[in-house]
Amino acid sequence: MSHTKLSDREIKVLLAILHCGLEAYAPKILDKLFEHANEKLSIGALHSALDRLEQRGLLESWMGEATKVRGGKRKKLIRVTGDGQIALSHAMHTLNAMAEGVLV
C-alpha cells in the first residue's frame, strides 16, 4: 500500500509521539526527538511533518485547554491513529526484515 510508506523522519516523529504518551504536542515531541534520536528539528519542519501525517490519516489532533504558560495559547494535542500504528509497525517490520542476516 503506497499511502502507508513512511520516511525516516516520519518514523521518528511517530515514535516520538508514542513516547510522549497522552500529552503529545510539538515542543514535547521535539524534546523526545532530541532525547532518543539526538535529532534537532525546527518547529516549522515538525509542524510540516505533523500536518502531512495528519492529512494522510496517520495522526489525529485536537485543541487542549489554555494555560498561563505559552502566552496563554492552547496546545494542539496529537495522537497516533490506528492507521498510523499499522503504518509504523509495517515500516519497522520492513526495516527489521531488511536487516536480518546482514552485519550492521
Add this chain to the structure above:
Amino acid sequence: MTNEEKISKSWTTASYDELADELDRILSNDLVDFPYSQEDVRKALWMHGLFEAAKTSKRSGQELLAKDLYHDLDILKEQAPELRGSGKLSLLFSILTFFNSENARRIIPILRHRLIPTRSKLADSLLLLVCKADDAEAATGDLLEELEKVQSRHGKWYCNFWFFWELSLLVILKGRKKLTKSVLGPLADLWKRKSS
C-alpha cells in the same frame, strides 16, 4: 445611578472627539477658570487617545495596565473633591489632572512601549495569514514555549535572532501550499493562456 457611577460610565464611553468638542466649548465660553495651558490639554488628550487604544486592545498585559491606570485615576478623583460631579466637564478635568500628574508621566512611556506588537501578537498575525486560527494559536504557543528554552540556554540576543528565523521558517512551511496556489497558480494560468 450615583454621580460617581455616572462619571465612570461617561469616562469609559466618551470618545476623544467628544472630549475635544467639550474642551472647545469650555475655552470659547470661558465657563470656568481653566488652570491648564493649551499644550497641557493637547498632551493630555493625546495621552488619553493612546490610553484608549491600549485599553481596547485585546492584549492582556495592556488590559492590566489600563486597569492600574483607572485605579490610579479613581484615587486621584477621590483626592480632588472639586472634580466630583457628573458630566463631561468633570471627566475632562479628571483626564487633565490624571495625565498631567507625575504618576502618569512615569507610566505613559511604558504604555507607549507596550503598544509595539509583542512577539506573540506578531507571530499570531503572520501565521493567521497562512493557516487557520487554531493552527496559528497552537503554532505560536509552541514557538513561545521553545523560545523560553532557547532564552534560558543562549541568552536574549540569540533568542531574538532565533525567534525571527523560526517564525519565518514556520510561516513559509505552513503557508507553502497557499503561496503556491496564490502565486504560482495565476502564473501557470498566464503561461498556459500565452502558449495557447
